[in-house]
Amino acid sequence: MVKIPVSGPTLRDLLHDRDLVSELRRILTSGAGPEVNGRYYHWDKLRHLDPPDGLTTREWWLALKFARASLAKPIALLDKTGAPFTFSMTDTVFQAIHRIDRDASGKIEISEQVTSPATRDRYIISSLMLEAITSSQLEGAVTTIERAKDLIRTGRKPSDQSEQMVLNNYLAMRSVRQFTHERLTPERILELQKIVTADTLDDPDAAGRLRRREDDVVVSDFDGEILHRPPDASELEERLDRMCAFANGKDGDAFVHPVVRAVLLHFWVGYDHPFVDGNGRTARALFYWSMLSQGYWLCEYISISTRLRSQPAKYARSYLHTETDENDLTYFLLHQLGIIRRAIDELHVHLDGKMEEVRRVEALLRQAVVLNQRQLALLSHSLKHPNSRYSIRSHRNSHNVVYQTARSDLLDLAERGLLNRRKVGRTFYFYPKPDLADRLKRLEA
Template sequence: MNSLQFLEFVASDEPKYLVRLLGSDIGSLPKDRYLHWDQLRHLPPPEGFTSLDWWTAVKFKRMVSRHELPFKDTRGKPFSFSDTGNLYSRLHQVDRDASGRIEVPHGDMVNSGSRERYLMNSLIEEAITSSQLEGAVTTRRVAKELLRSGRPPRDNSERMIVNNYSGMGFLRENIDEELTVPMLMDLQRTLTEGTLDPDVVGRLRRPADVVAVVDQRDGEVVHTPPDAGQLRDRVELLLDFANGRTEDDPFLHPVVKAILLHFMVGYDHPFVDGNGRTARALFYWSMVRSGYWLTELLSISTVIQKAPAQYVRAYVFSEIDDNDVTYFLDYNLRVILDSIRLLHAYLVRKAGETSRLEAMLRGSDAALVLNHRQVALLGHMLKHPDASYTIDGHRRSHNVTYETARTDLHALDKMGLIVKYTGGRRWIYRMSDNFEDRLKRVVAP
């Protein structure tokens, strides 16, 4: 039921009944869920009312709290959102958890030297799952090996993953820049180069480009984007919105703004391909730019991939129910909070693993294969995984000869615990990628 049908229904009914209906407080939903009519009509209505009564009260409550946005659909009707339900409660949770510290046992690991390692892992995870959402076919193991090794991609799926990884890096480099047409084109080019006809990379759709949004699972057309002739103006509006220059634009919560960027790129579909990847990448850019730095450590596509139908449904419901983007906001806020919970669980798990490894290093079995200097060095690496070491630095730390220090590091290199590379005229040593597994093999009882 759209707004016109709703008003017709209200106008056709008895005034006394409407007073009873709208004064009954049945406009709320179970657990403040933001449900569409297709979902609500399958639930038992409140006692004494029909499903249509219930939906009428829900729609009225949403209409009176509606905020119009500067964006319009292909017919010129504005998009809007309602502040009913858990919207602001969830925004408060994101404010609390995505812009500050995450405390875990044994210290604040996110704010330590471990952050870059976690960032690398999250960028890899997001590159893989965002590509898989767009049809890339590869295993997570192969994809991680591809990105960590830096080898050339072997097929289109691997190229898509490499491009997504590069795209996230591109946005990190431009986090302080305003979003411009050239920057948007460069982002799309980075995300799609080598996977599309070169003629359609890094440019907007043209009238000859026939594009429809289909559900990757069954090929069903779920959205027909605006005509190519409208794209210049629509993209300019999108850029003004992203940069905070929209005329007569009231304050919007930064997280709402980031999610709306995601939505509108998906709706406008300005490119022949790569729109979903571009939309999700711009969400990250907007969030981090607004001070939600922890977003860099999240992989929203990992959560989306678990139930992709819900992602599609959030788009569709927003379009068919009077351009009410609250469906998309509600869905994405839940995705963000789920991603934060996954990150927290991961950090707690890693903190526990680090504590166990430290205990192993202090145990008697470690003394059988490692001397006290090597144990001290490995213990430091556990706390500072991005640190680098030299023979001379190790020599001075333990007041030993150069040859003794060299022998210590050479032995750790042979065990696979550290790797060496040249830094000018000397060797530089760092923790190996599979450090934890190697250490368990070396010192485990």
């Protein structure tokens, strides 16, 4: 259950406290910064902590608010009163961005499982499926990951609304990949939301359009308590134009780091809630568009919704902390940067494990007595390039052997269950089994 955090005193309130103002010099020279041991605390948490020596909790909060205000940068997103949202580039933000810059863009060293043309598409499709599934589950879709993957792989018709949500989200994520070199427009956002919500709404007319005044759209918890009431529908067209200008980097002269821009675009959609339904899924899809359009190519291989789904309360709380502390986006920014960083780290661990598995199986192969050196070479190549195909001619040319020898090698591997055989025209082709590594382990055993 997510509760609305207790709002702390605003900076204006604190500066109207005569007792605090009289001690302002002492408070501001206390050494308190915007973070506490690398944590960006909200008042709801800070009020339960022991303040530094010589400060009361209110004095500590004032020192912290002053430190944050000195770093705060406004963006074009305004709240319902017309006040701007701001974010602060703290040390923790800089550190997280540095790691994402290092690991998700440019020419970095990464497993050939991703960089190889033979396998990269398989990883992209896998990550797209996982993001589509878990993003839908975040919004209430009830299905297992395996059943949802089967839906996408087989192309069968969705059996219920949950499966329709998953399929829609998958199509939306694929659509995002197609326009990463284009500017974001309101029309593109409406099109994306239409894909996300197709055949899932009580009112089909609500797909692909902004919500209207008669659409009573709020964000509530499971008990019906309203957590967020978005801006009036009459403002949405102007807000959408301003959001697109921000997303395209046309919102003024101030520099906003590309990763920060992508994360804040995610928040912006969630705050404005411009649609009757599909806001969260559209927001996360636009985050991917922003990251990919700004050169963070590795984001094609990660799923942020998988991490968000594991701790949905923290995701919701990052929105609420921002709204209950003078529009300070740093709470949401830090939460999302942590999600991105963990997703990238987990991808590297996964790929390192895959390559270690390949090396381990190759070592087993070198000790094999049941296979000849030509067969070992082909299987070693297959482990690294699982989408490869082989023919008698290609195997013969690779090893400079006669037709019958090449044919015997390949048929033997097929009979052992290591290769699939398929006839195309008059030629037989051989393909590695999808679970080749596991089959080789069993063969050695």
